Amino acid sequence: MRYRLLTAAFAATAALNIAGPVQAAELEVTHWWTSGGEAAAVAEFAKAFDASGHKWIDGAIAGSGGTARPIMISRITGGDPMGATQFNHGRQAEELVEAGLMRDLTDIAEEGKWREVVHPSSLLDSCTLDGKIYCVPVNIHSQQWLWLSNAAFEKAGVPVPTNWEEYAAAAPALEEAGIIPLAVGQQPWQTTLAFQVLLTAIAGPDAYTKIFGEKDADLAAGEELAKVFEAAAQARSMSAKSNVQDWNQATNMVITGQAAGQIMGDWAQGEFQVAGQVAGKDYTCLPGLGVNEVIMTGGDAFYFPVLDDEEKSAAQADLAKLMLSPEVQVAFNLKKGSLPVRGDVDLEAANDCMKKGLEILAQGNIIQSPDQLMSADSLTQINDLFVEFFNNTSITAEDAQKRFVDLVANAD
Numbered sequence: 001m002r003y004r005l006l007t008a009a010f011a012a013t014a015a016l017n018i019a020g021p022v023q024a025a026e027l028e029v030t031h032w033w034t035s036g037g038e039a040a041a042v043a044e045f046a047k048a049f050d051a052s053g054h055k056w057i058d059g060a061i062a063g064s065g066g067t068a069r070p071i072m073i074s075r076i077t078g079g080d081p082m083g084a085t086q087f088n089h090g091r092q093a094e095e096l097v098e099a100g101l102m103r104d105l106t107d108i109a110e111e112g113k114w115r116e117v118v119h120p121s122s123l124l125d126s127c128t129l130d131g132k133i134y135c136v137p138v139n140i141h142s143q144q145w146l147w148l149s150n151a152a153f154e155k156a157g158v159p160v161p162t163n164w165e166e167y168a169a170a171a172p173a174l175e176e177a178g179i180i181p182l183a184v185g186q187q188p189w190q191t192t193l194a195f196q197v198l199l200t201a202i203a204g205p206d207a208y209t210k211i212f213g214e215k216d217a218d219l220a221a222g223e224e225l226a227k228v229f230e231a232a233a234q235a236r237s238m239s240a241k242s243n244v245q246d247w248n249q250a251t252n253m254v255i256t257g258q259a260a261g262q263i264m265g266d267w268a269q270g271e272f273q274v275a276g277q278v279a280g281k282d283y284t285c286l287p288g289l290g291v292n293e294v295i296m297t298g299g300d301a302f303y304f305p306v307l308d309d310e311e312k313s314a315a316q317a318d319l320a321k322l323m324l325s326p327e328v329q330v331a332f333n334l335k336k337g338s339l340p341v342r343g344d345v346d347l348e349a350a351n352d353c354m355k356k357g358l359e360i361l362a363q364g365n366i367i368q369s370p371d372q373l374m375s376a377d378s379l380t381q382i383n384d385l386f387v388e389f390f391n392n393t394s395i396t397a398e399d400a401q402k403r404f405v406d407l408v409a410n411a412d
């Protein structure tokens with residue numbers, strides 16, 4: 001889809017022109033954006049919401065989604081709801097919506113023509129249950145990226161790889177130069193992320209969608225997947241000395257050249273930006289590990305618990321509209337390293353990696369994220385398998401594949 005130009009300058013004034021609310025209200029907004037890049041991005045939402053006359057009360061919860069979501073869910077089910085909360089695109093809030101605890105945004109979405117504005121429309125499908133819309137998508141984060149430190153490869157005397165195979169082959173030279181080949185943190189979702197990115201690159205996007213979407217256990221048990229598990233065992237040994245917890249600590253290992261690379265979603269871009277590093281000059285990004293260039297439509301959406309408070313409910317509607325406005329979409333996504341969910345804005349200031357992502361998105365090479373294809377419970381069990389696999393070298397690639405097949409066969 002062609003993107004129309006919209007400059008950030010226009011954006012700043014437009015944001016201030018949002019008509020002030022009839023009655024200003026404070027809204028507590030919970031999210032898990034606590035790294036440098038994430039904090040810079042969420043500050044754009046807060047700034048715009050405050051500029052509209054309301055007040056953003058920041059409810060940041062450290063420790064990424066796996067820690068934050070249970071807290072958010074227990075507050076909502078426990079009768080202590082926040083004004084708005086982040087979840088990922090997909091099925092994480094499904095049970096809260098089914099329980100009638102989340103606000104129906106359909107009227108706001110129809111007034112704002114979200115069905116026309118949001119691209120790809122699968123993002124809005126992920127917000128829709130029984131024909132009603134319950135969230136506002138705010139970005140597209142693809143997990144299908146490899147981030148490489150140019151300095152690390154220079155120090156090891158090997159060219160910056162152009163794909164996974166070259167990268168894995170460079171591991172001995174990197175280790176020789178005292179550089180950790182692959183940085184991985186211990187948060188459970190990180191090892192599953194690495195696995196499903198390897199799967200998409202080595203077995204292909206269709207195999208990924210058949211397994212995570214259609215739960216095709218036969219395919220999961222086959223030869224193609226055996227190659228993926230071999231690569232996962234390679235990634236395990238490349239990351240053996242990566243002893244950090246959080247994803248952004250692993251990203252920092254690449255920023256400082258302590259590690260040569262990280263398989264991570266493009267939220268890592270926010271960290272490179274905060275560190276003043278330039279795409280193409282200081283770091284290299286390989287979408288689809290340089291093998292299958294796809295964009296995974298992961299990312300984030302905001303949901304609004306039902307509140308028994310007229311003023312706060314009105315403020316919820318204002319916040320939902322504002323998050324999807326062109327000017328806020330540009331300001332937020334540039335800082336977040338993600339792509340906008342609107343098809344009618346252009347990130348003029350986007351760096352080379354974001355531009356690569358926009359091109360792949362425009363070509364329609366899109367796959368859905370695991371959160372959009374599989375239930376939270378099933379994904380948690382797969383996360384547990386890969387945490388164990390990456391931390392216990394006595395588990396062979398064959399053992400892991402057998403256990404993965406069982407999980408896929410019983411997934412929903």
Ligand code: GAL
Pocket residue numbers: 032033038064065088141247267298299300
């Ligand atoms: C993802 C989220 C991103 C990013 C990441 C790490 O679930 O979509 O926005 O922040 O977590 O926290």
